[in-house]
Amino acid sequence: MLITDPVKDFFQKIIEERVLVMVAQDVDGLCACKILQSLFKCDHVQYTLVPVENKQDLVTEFDSHKEQYKHMVLLNCGGSIDLLEILEPDDDVMIYVIDSRRPIDLVNFYCERQVYLILKQNQEEAQLIPDYDHIYRNYDSDNEDSDTEYEQSSKRHKFDQV
Incomplete structure (x- = not known):
């Protein structure tokens, strides 16, 4: 402090x-x-x-x-x-x-x-x-969001192949 x-x-x-x-x-x-x-x-x-x-x-x-x-x-x-x-x-x-x-x-x-x-x-x-929240934000929630986007894009890609 x-x-x-x-x-x-x-x-x-x-x-x-x-x-x-x-x-x-x-x-x-x-x-x-x-x-x-x-x-x-x-x-x-x-x-x-x-x-x-x-x-x-x-x-x-x-x-x-x-x-x-x-x-x-x-x-x-x-x-x-x-x-x-x-x-x-x-x-x-x-x-x-x-x-x-x-x-x-x-x-x-x-x-x-x-x-x-x-x-x-x-x-x-x-x-x-830097701001405290910017440095110590919860990266787990960010990773969950990015995994969801990845899964969605891979599902779209599989659907496009059918």
Whole structure:
């Protein structure tokens, strides 16, 4: 789910919680980490900082810390993978993704319950995001319709041969 108001929908929710921050070891991730650390220091937010280098590190660190934290922030990592499938978090775990890399996994984008995306979004990108119903429509009903049309055309063809 895309967060439109980061202060209300993100920061106010984690300000009283212990937070696990997993940060990619690149320039964007480290700069975002420094900014977030300053905000946490001003508001006395308890956090643990864990550097990750790849997807395997992300899974390993998540598994080793998942019992201690219910709020996790992923800085410049995790946006391009299906986090619910890869990490398999408990239902009460909230994952906030701040990622400058593209593309963003659509499962993360349309997830309504556990994964929250904090992205800089301009009008051009907003128009490129496909509608949920267009992506996840029921293909079984489409296949049934096409089978019916196929069967009808083959019946017509057999009738024409007689």
